[in-house]
Amino acid sequence: MTSAAPTAPARPRLWTPSRVLVTRSAAALPHGRRILERLESAGVRDVELLSGDRLPNLRGDGDRAAFMAAKQTLAVVVGAPSKRRLQPIPPSADWRFDLAEGCPAHCQYCYLAGSLTGPPITRVFADLDDVLASLDGYVGRGGVTSGTVERGGEGTTFEASCYTDPLAIEHVTGGLARAITHVGTHDWSGPVQLRATTKFDDVAGLLDLPHHGRTRLRFSVNAALVARRFEGATASVPARLAALGTVARAGYPVGLTIAPIMPVEDWRAGYGELLDAVGAVLPDGADLTVECITHRFTPNSKATLTDWYPRTRLEMDEDLRVQKRGKFGAVKHVYPKPVMGELRSWFAGAIAERLPEAQLLYWT
Structure with a gap:
Protein backbone atom coordinates (compact mmCIF):
# COMPACT_ATOMS: atom_id res chain seq x y z
CA MET A 1 0.00 0.00 0.00
CA THR A 2 1.46 3.34 -1.05
CA SER A 3 1.42 5.99 1.65
CA ALA A 4 -0.04 9.36 0.87
CA ALA A 5 2.30 12.26 0.17
CA PRO A 6 2.95 14.40 3.23
CA THR A 7 0.69 17.39 3.59
CA ALA A 8 2.48 20.68 2.99
CA PRO A 9 2.57 22.85 6.11
CA ALA A 10 0.10 25.70 6.19
CA ARG A 11 1.53 29.14 5.54
CA PRO A 12 2.20 31.02 8.78
CA ARG A 13 -0.44 33.44 9.89
CA LEU A 14 0.89 36.98 9.50
CA TRP A 15 -0.61 40.18 10.83
CA THR A 16 -0.25 43.26 8.66
CA PRO A 17 -1.22 46.61 10.19
CA SER A 18 -3.73 48.77 8.37
CA ARG A 19 -2.15 51.96 9.69
CA VAL A 20 1.36 52.78 10.88
CA LEU A 21 2.43 55.89 12.79
CA VAL A 22 6.14 56.67 13.12
CA THR A 23 7.35 59.41 15.44
CA ARG A 24 10.09 61.78 14.34
CA SER A 25 12.65 60.46 16.83
CA ALA A 26 11.87 56.84 15.97
CA ALA A 27 12.37 57.44 12.25
CA ALA A 28 15.83 58.85 12.96
CA LEU A 29 17.11 55.72 14.72
CA PRO A 30 18.67 52.74 12.91
CA HIS A 31 16.08 50.26 14.15
CA GLY A 32 13.30 52.66 13.18
CA ARG A 33 14.70 52.85 9.66
CA ARG A 34 14.94 49.06 9.49
CA ILE A 35 11.28 48.80 10.48
CA LEU A 36 10.31 51.27 7.73
CA GLU A 37 12.13 49.10 5.19
CA ARG A 38 10.31 46.00 6.41
CA LEU A 39 6.96 47.76 6.25
CA GLU A 40 7.64 48.73 2.65
CA SER A 41 8.62 45.16 1.81
CA ALA A 42 5.43 43.89 3.46
CA GLY A 43 3.35 46.17 1.25
CA VAL A 44 2.02 48.40 4.03
CA ARG A 45 0.78 51.56 2.35
CA ASP A 46 -0.61 53.70 5.15
CA VAL A 47 2.61 54.78 6.89
CA GLU A 48 2.53 58.26 8.42
CA LEU A 49 5.78 59.95 9.44
CA LEU A 50 4.83 62.32 12.23
CA SER A 51 6.38 65.75 12.60
CA GLY A 52 6.86 65.25 16.35
CA ASP A 53 6.97 62.57 19.01
CA ARG A 54 3.34 62.62 20.16
CA LEU A 55 0.86 60.15 18.74
CA PRO A 56 -2.50 61.54 17.54
CA ASN A 57 -5.77 60.84 19.33
CA LEU A 58 -6.73 57.25 18.51
CA ARG A 59 -9.99 57.02 20.42
CA GLY A 60 -12.23 57.09 17.35
CA ASP A 61 -15.98 57.64 17.33
CA GLY A 62 -16.87 55.06 19.96
CA ASP A 63 -15.37 52.48 22.26
CA ARG A 64 -15.85 49.57 19.87
CA ALA A 65 -14.68 51.54 16.85
CA ALA A 66 -11.63 52.72 18.76
CA PHE A 67 -10.81 49.18 19.81
CA MET A 68 -11.00 47.75 16.29
CA ALA A 69 -8.99 50.61 14.79
CA ALA A 70 -6.36 50.39 17.51
CA LYS A 71 -5.94 46.65 16.99
CA GLN A 72 -5.01 47.37 13.36
CA THR A 73 -2.57 50.17 14.19
CA LEU A 74 1.18 49.94 14.68
CA ALA A 75 3.11 52.83 16.20
CA VAL A 76 6.90 53.06 16.02
CA VAL A 77 8.11 55.14 18.95
CA VAL A 78 11.06 55.72 21.27
CA GLY A 79 10.62 54.31 24.74
CA ALA A 80 10.44 56.57 27.75
CA PRO A 81 13.71 56.92 29.72
CA SER A 82 12.15 54.89 32.53
CA LYS A 83 12.11 51.84 30.26
CA ARG A 84 15.91 51.75 30.35
CA ARG A 85 15.69 50.80 34.02
CA LEU A 86 14.80 47.13 33.80
CA GLN A 87 12.35 45.60 36.27
CA PRO A 88 12.23 42.03 37.64
CA ILE A 89 9.46 39.87 36.21
CA PRO A 90 8.87 36.91 38.54
CA PRO A 91 8.18 34.07 38.15
CA SER A 92 9.38 34.19 34.53
CA ALA A 93 12.74 35.93 34.53
CA ASP A 94 15.25 38.14 36.28
CA TRP A 95 14.53 41.16 34.11
CA ARG A 96 12.15 42.27 31.38
CA PHE A 97 12.83 44.54 28.46
CA ASP A 98 10.21 45.45 25.91
CA LEU A 99 10.52 45.00 22.17
CA ALA A 100 6.98 46.36 21.98
CA GLU A 101 3.80 46.93 23.97
CA GLY A 102 0.50 45.61 22.70
CA CYS A 103 -0.48 42.64 20.59
CA PRO A 104 -2.59 42.21 17.43
CA ALA A 105 -4.18 38.95 18.58
CA HIS A 106 -7.74 38.74 19.95
CA CYS A 107 -7.44 36.57 23.05
CA GLN A 108 -10.60 37.13 25.07
CA TYR A 109 -8.74 36.62 28.37
CA CYS A 110 -5.89 39.00 27.40
CA TYR A 111 -3.97 40.07 30.51
CA LEU A 112 -2.79 43.22 28.72
CA ALA A 113 -6.34 44.52 29.21
CA GLY A 114 -5.50 45.14 32.84
CA SER A 115 -1.88 46.16 32.31
CA LEU A 116 -1.82 48.73 29.52
CA THR A 117 -3.95 51.85 29.32
CA GLY A 118 -5.53 53.60 26.36
CA PRO A 119 -6.50 52.17 22.97
CA PRO A 120 -4.75 48.82 22.39
CA ILE A 121 -2.42 49.82 19.57
CA THR A 122 0.88 47.97 19.24
CA ARG A 123 3.82 50.24 20.04
CA VAL A 124 7.22 49.08 18.80
CA PHE A 125 10.33 50.65 20.34
CA ALA A 126 12.86 51.99 17.86
CA ASP A 127 15.62 52.42 20.46
CA LEU A 128 16.16 48.65 20.66
CA ASP A 129 19.89 48.89 19.93
CA ASP A 130 20.42 51.12 22.97
CA VAL A 131 18.34 48.82 25.16
CA LEU A 132 20.33 45.77 24.11
CA ALA A 133 23.59 47.60 24.78
CA SER A 134 22.42 48.32 28.35
CA LEU A 135 21.84 44.67 29.29
CA ASP A 136 25.44 44.08 30.38
CA GLY A 137 24.82 46.02 33.57
CA TYR A 138 22.18 43.53 34.71
CA VAL A 139 24.12 40.30 34.31
CA GLY A 140 24.42 38.44 37.61
CA ARG A 141 22.15 40.85 39.45
CA GLY A 142 18.80 39.06 39.21
CA GLY A 143 16.87 37.23 41.89
CA VAL A 144 14.51 35.00 39.92
CA THR A 145 17.01 32.75 38.13
CA SER A 146 20.59 33.97 38.46
CA GLY A 147 22.10 33.00 41.79
CA THR A 148 19.18 30.76 42.78
CA VAL A 149 19.42 27.08 43.59
CA GLU A 150 16.35 26.07 41.60
CA ARG A 151 17.02 27.91 38.34
CA GLY A 152 20.58 29.17 38.54
CA GLY A 153 21.53 27.07 35.53
CA GLU A 154 19.51 29.41 33.32
CA GLY A 155 21.89 32.27 34.07
CA THR A 156 20.64 35.84 34.03
CA THR A 157 17.32 35.76 32.21
CA PHE A 158 15.77 38.53 30.13
CA GLU A 159 12.07 38.31 29.24
CA ALA A 160 11.21 39.94 25.90
CA SER A 161 7.49 39.13 25.72
CA CYS A 162 5.98 40.55 28.87
CA TYR A 163 3.75 43.09 27.12
CA THR A 164 3.68 41.78 23.56
CA ASP A 165 3.88 38.75 21.33
CA PRO A 166 7.16 39.43 19.52
CA LEU A 167 6.67 36.79 16.83
CA ALA A 168 3.28 38.25 15.88
CA ILE A 169 4.99 41.42 14.62
CA GLU A 170 8.42 40.04 13.71
CA HIS A 171 7.93 40.15 9.94
CA VAL A 172 7.42 43.94 10.08
CA THR A 173 9.89 44.76 12.88
CA GLY A 174 12.77 42.26 12.95
CA GLY A 175 13.23 43.06 16.63
CA LEU A 176 13.19 39.50 17.94
CA ALA A 177 15.82 38.35 15.46
CA ARG A 178 18.02 41.29 16.39
CA ALA A 179 17.70 40.50 20.10
CA ILE A 180 18.42 36.79 19.53
CA THR A 181 21.52 37.62 17.48
CA HIS A 182 22.81 40.09 20.08
CA VAL A 183 22.33 37.70 22.97
CA GLY A 184 23.83 34.83 21.00
CA THR A 185 26.98 36.62 19.84
CA HIS A 186 27.75 39.19 22.55
CA ASP A 187 30.63 38.60 24.97
CA TRP A 188 28.83 38.47 28.32
CA SER A 189 30.39 38.51 31.78
CA GLY A 190 28.29 35.51 32.79
CA PRO A 191 25.68 33.07 31.45
CA VAL A 192 22.55 34.71 30.03
CA GLN A 193 19.28 33.61 28.46
CA LEU A 194 16.77 35.52 26.38
CA ARG A 195 13.18 34.34 26.79
CA ALA A 196 10.24 34.94 24.48
CA THR A 197 6.82 33.36 24.19
CA THR A 198 4.33 33.41 21.33
CA ARG A 296 -7.25 34.84 36.75
CA PHE A 297 -8.69 38.31 36.26
CA THR A 298 -8.84 41.67 37.98
CA PRO A 299 -11.82 44.03 38.25
CA ASN A 300 -10.20 46.35 35.69
CA SER A 301 -9.36 43.60 33.23
CA LYS A 302 -12.89 42.16 33.47
CA ALA A 303 -14.41 45.56 32.71
CA THR A 304 -12.10 46.12 29.76
CA LEU A 305 -12.49 42.63 28.31
CA THR A 306 -16.28 42.71 28.46
CA ASP A 307 -16.13 46.03 26.59
CA TRP A 308 -13.79 44.57 23.98
CA TYR A 309 -15.58 41.24 23.64
CA PRO A 310 -19.20 41.77 24.77
CA ARG A 311 -20.31 38.31 23.59
CA THR A 312 -17.53 36.39 25.26
CA ARG A 313 -18.31 33.12 27.02
CA LEU A 314 -15.23 33.44 29.19
CA GLU A 315 -16.03 32.65 32.82
CA MET A 316 -15.28 35.71 34.98
CA ASP A 317 -17.70 35.14 37.86
CA GLU A 318 -16.39 36.53 41.16
CA ASP A 319 -18.68 34.14 43.07
CA LEU A 320 -16.77 31.17 41.63
CA ARG A 321 -13.38 32.62 42.59
CA VAL A 322 -11.41 33.74 45.61
CA GLN A 323 -9.51 36.96 45.99
CA LYS A 324 -5.73 37.04 45.93
CA ARG A 325 -4.01 40.27 46.87
CA GLY A 326 -0.61 41.38 45.63
CA LYS A 327 2.00 43.04 47.82
CA PHE A 328 0.59 46.45 46.90
CA GLY A 329 -3.01 45.44 47.57
CA ALA A 330 -4.09 44.76 43.99
CA VAL A 331 -6.92 42.21 43.77
CA LYS A 332 -6.95 39.18 41.49
CA HIS A 333 -9.78 36.67 41.27
CA VAL A 334 -8.30 33.15 41.15
Missing part, protein backbone atom coordinates in the same frame (compact mmCIF):
# COMPACT_ATOMS: atom_id res chain seq x y z
CA LYS A 199 1.01 32.19 19.95
CA PHE A 200 2.25 32.45 16.37
CA ASP A 201 4.25 30.18 14.08
CA ASP A 202 6.29 32.28 11.61
CA VAL A 203 9.67 30.97 12.77
CA ALA A 204 11.47 30.64 9.42
CA GLY A 205 13.45 33.84 9.93
CA LEU A 206 14.80 32.63 13.27
CA LEU A 207 16.12 29.21 12.32
CA ASP A 208 19.56 30.17 11.01
CA LEU A 209 20.38 32.88 13.55
CA PRO A 210 23.53 32.52 15.70
CA HIS A 211 21.52 31.94 18.86
CA HIS A 212 24.15 29.64 20.42
CA GLY A 213 21.54 28.16 22.71
CA ARG A 214 21.07 31.42 24.61
CA THR A 215 17.43 32.03 23.62
CA ARG A 216 14.56 29.92 24.86
CA LEU A 217 11.60 30.16 22.51
CA ARG A 218 8.37 29.23 24.28
CA PHE A 219 4.98 28.62 22.73
CA SER A 220 1.82 29.58 24.56
CA VAL A 221 -0.60 26.68 24.15
CA ASN A 222 -3.91 25.50 25.51
CA ALA A 223 -6.47 22.73 25.29
CA ALA A 224 -8.31 22.70 21.97
CA LEU A 225 -11.61 23.85 23.49
CA VAL A 226 -10.03 26.91 25.12
CA ALA A 227 -7.98 27.85 22.06
CA ARG A 228 -10.95 27.59 19.68
CA ARG A 229 -13.22 29.70 21.87
CA PHE A 230 -10.91 32.39 23.17
CA GLU A 231 -7.76 32.80 21.04
CA GLY A 232 -8.77 34.75 17.95
CA ALA A 233 -6.37 35.89 15.23
CA THR A 234 -3.57 33.57 16.38
CA ALA A 235 -1.92 30.57 14.79
CA SER A 236 -3.71 27.32 15.54
CA VAL A 237 -2.32 25.19 18.34
CA PRO A 238 -1.20 22.47 15.89
CA ALA A 239 0.67 25.15 13.91
CA ARG A 240 2.33 26.44 17.09
CA LEU A 241 3.38 22.91 18.03
CA ALA A 242 4.82 22.33 14.56
CA ALA A 243 6.83 25.54 15.01
CA LEU A 244 7.95 24.33 18.44
CA GLY A 245 9.38 21.19 16.88
CA THR A 246 11.02 23.18 14.11
CA VAL A 247 12.91 25.56 16.41
CA ALA A 248 13.89 22.68 18.69
CA ARG A 249 15.47 20.93 15.70
CA ALA A 250 17.32 24.19 15.00
CA GLY A 251 19.00 23.84 18.39
CA TYR A 252 16.96 26.30 20.41
CA PRO A 253 16.02 25.50 23.98
CA VAL A 254 12.22 25.53 23.91
CA GLY A 255 9.32 25.85 26.28
CA LEU A 256 5.60 25.50 26.79
CA THR A 257 3.61 28.22 28.44
CA ILE A 258 0.36 26.42 29.22
CA ALA A 259 -1.91 29.37 29.84
CA PRO A 260 -4.42 30.22 30.94
CA ILE A 261 -5.32 26.83 32.36
CA MET A 262 -9.09 26.48 32.81
CA PRO A 263 -11.14 23.61 34.26
CA VAL A 264 -13.41 23.53 31.21
CA GLU A 265 -15.57 20.58 30.26
CA ASP A 266 -13.50 17.37 30.09
CA TRP A 267 -10.35 19.35 30.81
CA ARG A 268 -8.21 16.34 31.70
CA ALA A 269 -8.74 14.80 28.26
CA GLY A 270 -8.19 18.13 26.51
CA TYR A 271 -4.94 18.94 28.26
CA GLY A 272 -3.80 15.32 28.03
CA GLU A 273 -4.20 15.43 24.26
CA LEU A 274 -2.21 18.68 24.22
CA LEU A 275 0.70 17.16 26.14
CA ASP A 276 0.68 14.07 23.92
CA ALA A 277 0.81 16.29 20.83
CA VAL A 278 3.82 18.12 22.27
CA GLY A 279 5.66 14.87 22.79
CA ALA A 280 4.94 13.86 19.20
CA VAL A 281 6.63 16.93 17.64
CA LEU A 282 9.75 17.22 19.79
CA PRO A 283 13.05 15.74 18.61
CA ASP A 284 14.98 13.44 20.92
CA GLY A 285 17.02 15.33 23.49
CA ALA A 286 15.08 18.59 23.20
CA ASP A 287 15.67 21.03 26.07
CA LEU A 288 12.08 21.67 27.19
CA THR A 289 10.66 23.70 30.07
CA VAL A 290 7.02 24.05 31.09
CA GLU A 291 5.31 26.99 32.77
CA CYS A 292 1.74 26.55 34.06
CA ILE A 293 -0.45 29.63 34.58
CA THR A 294 -4.06 29.34 35.68
CA HIS A 295 -6.73 31.79 34.58
CA TYR A 335 -9.69 29.63 41.40
CA PRO A 336 -10.55 28.36 44.92
CA LYS A 337 -7.95 26.27 46.69
CA PRO A 338 -9.66 22.87 46.01
CA VAL A 339 -9.89 23.61 42.27
CA MET A 340 -6.33 24.92 42.15
CA GLY A 341 -5.07 21.88 44.04
CA GLU A 342 -6.82 19.46 41.71
CA LEU A 343 -5.45 21.21 38.63
CA ARG A 344 -1.93 21.41 39.99
CA SER A 345 -1.84 17.78 41.05
CA TRP A 346 -3.09 16.56 37.67
CA PHE A 347 -0.68 18.71 35.65
CA ALA A 348 2.33 17.72 37.74
CA GLY A 349 1.56 14.04 37.19
CA ALA A 350 0.61 14.37 33.54
CA ILE A 351 3.71 16.37 32.61
CA ALA A 352 5.99 13.91 34.43
CA GLU A 353 4.32 10.99 32.66
CA ARG A 354 3.93 12.38 29.16
CA LEU A 355 6.98 14.68 28.97
CA PRO A 356 9.43 13.04 31.37
CA GLU A 357 12.44 15.07 30.24
CA ALA A 358 10.69 18.42 30.71
CA GLN A 359 11.46 20.76 33.59
CA LEU A 360 8.41 22.31 35.24
CA LEU A 361 9.57 25.81 36.15
CA TYR A 362 6.59 27.05 38.14
CA TRP A 363 2.87 26.87 38.75
CA THR A 364 0.81 29.96 39.39
